[in-house]
Amino acid sequence: MTSLPSILGGLDPTSDRAVFRQIADQLREAIDRGRLKEGEKLPSEAELVEHYGVSRMTVRNSFSVLQGEGLVHAEHGKGVFVRPRPPVRRLASDRFARRHREQGKSAFIVEADAAGSHPKLDSLEVKEEKASQDISTRLGSVRRVLARRRRYLLDGRPVEFATSYLPLDIARGTQIAEPNPGPGGIYARLEELGHQLDHFEEEIRARMPSPSEVKTLQLASGVPVIHLIRTAFDTAGRAVEVCDTVMAADAYVLSYQLPAN
Numbered sequence: 205m206t207s208l209p210s211i212l213g214g215l216d217p218t219s220d221r222a223v224f225r226q227i228a229d230q231l232r233e234a235i236d237r238g239r240l241k242e243g244e245k246l247p248s249e250a251e252l253v254e255h256y257g258v259s260r261m262t263v264r265n266s267f268s269v270l271q272g273e274g275l276v277h278a279e280h281g282k283g284v285f286v287r288p289r290p291p292v293r294r295l296a297s298d299r300f301a302r303r304h305r306e307q308g309k310s311a312f313i314v315e316a317d318a319a320g321s322h323p324k325l326d327s328l329e330v331k332e333e334k335a336s337q338d339i340s341t342r343l344g345s346v347r348r349v350l351a352r353r354r355r356y357l358l359d360g361r362p363v364e365f366a367t368s369y370l371p372l373d374i375a376r377g378t379q380i381a382e383p384n385p386g387p388g389g390i391y392a393r394l395e396e397l398g399h400q401l402d403h404f405e406e407e408i409r410a411r412m413p414s415p416s417e418v419k420t421l422q423l424a425s426g427v428p429v430i431h432l433i434r435t436a437f438d439t440a441g442r443a444v445e446v447c448d449t450v451m452a453a454d455a456y457v458l459s460y461q462l463p464a465n
Contacts, residue, residue, distance in 0.1 A: 208247055208251060208252075208255045209255075210239075211234045211239040211240065212230045212231070212234060212247075212255065213230055214256075215227075215256055215258075223256075223258055223262055224258075224262045224263075224265035224266045224269065225266070225269065227252065227256060227258070227262070227263065227266040228266040228267075228269040228270055231246065231266065231270060231276075232270060232273075232275060235270075235275055235276075235286055240286050241286060242286055242287070242288045243285060243286060243288060244285065244286050245282075245283045245284070245285050246267070246276060246283065246284045246285065246286065248283060249263045249264065252266075267284050270284075271284075271424070271425050271426050272425065272426040273426055274287060274424065274426045274427045274428070274453070274454055275287060277424040277425075287424070287454060288454075292315050292316070292321070292358065292363070292455060292456050292457070302395075302401075311389075312325075312356055316358055321358040321359050322358065322359050322360075323356065323357070323358060324356070324357040324358075324360070325354050325355070325356055325357075326354070326355050326357060327353070327354060327355040327365070328352075328353070328354045328383055329351075329352075329353040329354070330350070330351070330352050330353075330381060330382070330383055331350075331351055332348060332349070332350055332351070332372060332376070333348065333349060333351050334347065334348055334349075335347060335348060335349045335369065339369045339446055339448075342433075342435050342443055342446045343369065343371055343443050343446055344371075344442065344443055346371045346372070348372050349369040349370060349371060349372060349375075350369070350370045350371075350372055350375040350376065350380065350381055351367055351368070351369055352367065352368040352370075352380075352390070353365070353366075353367045354366060354367075355420065358455065361422070361455075362420065362421045362422050362452070363421070363451060363452050363455040363456070364421070364449055364450060364451040364452065364455070364456075365420055365421065365449070365450055366447055366448065366449040366450070367447070367448045367449075368390060368445055368446070368447045369445065369446045369447075369448070370390070370444065370445050371444070374394070374397065374399065374444060378393060378397060379393050380393045380394070390445065391436070391445075394436075394438070394444055394445070399438040399440075399442070399444045400438055400439045401436055401437070401438060401439075401444075402437050402438055402439040402441075403437050404434055404435065404436050404437070405434065405435045405437070406432055406433070406434045406435075407432070407433045407434075408430060408431070408432045408458070409430075409431050410428050410429070410430055410431070410453060411428060411429060411431060412428050412429070413427075413428065413429045413450075417429055417450055421450070421452045423452055424454075427452060427453060427454050428453045429450050429451060429452060429453055430450070430451040430452075430453050430456065430458070431449070431450055431451075432447075432448075432449045432450075432451065433446065433447070433448050433449070434446070434447045434449070435447075
């Protein structure tokens, strides 16, 4: 690693900003400017104590600030490292293009291929259940649905989990109700059943994860999630699927192309 004076400055004794926050500011700037790169180990506690002339607790407080922002993560016995930037670009205008389904690829596989990552699906559950009030409303007041719950991994790391809800009169007794719905996923099967897809509506918000979401996605401290609810409509205007997805925010860039007229 480059010497500390070349990547970090000194403290401002006249500033009313707490010393540990000044140190965090300098480390953050070094990360933002690429002087500390993705996956690179931060200077050790001992090195920062010597560089700044502060206590170990002050340095640890600085690390805690950066961890809370999701910029770094600690590995026990190894040190603190710069977190990788989002590896997957989720291009909304392309991910559900029919050509991908015709090639037998789901949207997740297409995005993983573009990122050069190895995709995997695990924790799959398929069952019939009563629809929640929200899901029922989105699907046109259905009472029961087929739910498909799954978790997705990239290069062995959990990055999202999703549940698709489909009306039983569409999905029951079809390949959609099987663990493996076949090439192109459930959207390809819906179109084979006569529900030609017309458009999708998505609602997106960012929030901090629940304890169960932290466990499921193995999130580091301070990493938020992206909560996305998508409804698929066929050409007759019927809602044929609702997908409730929670994604690790440090694993994705959401990319959109919007018309100017």
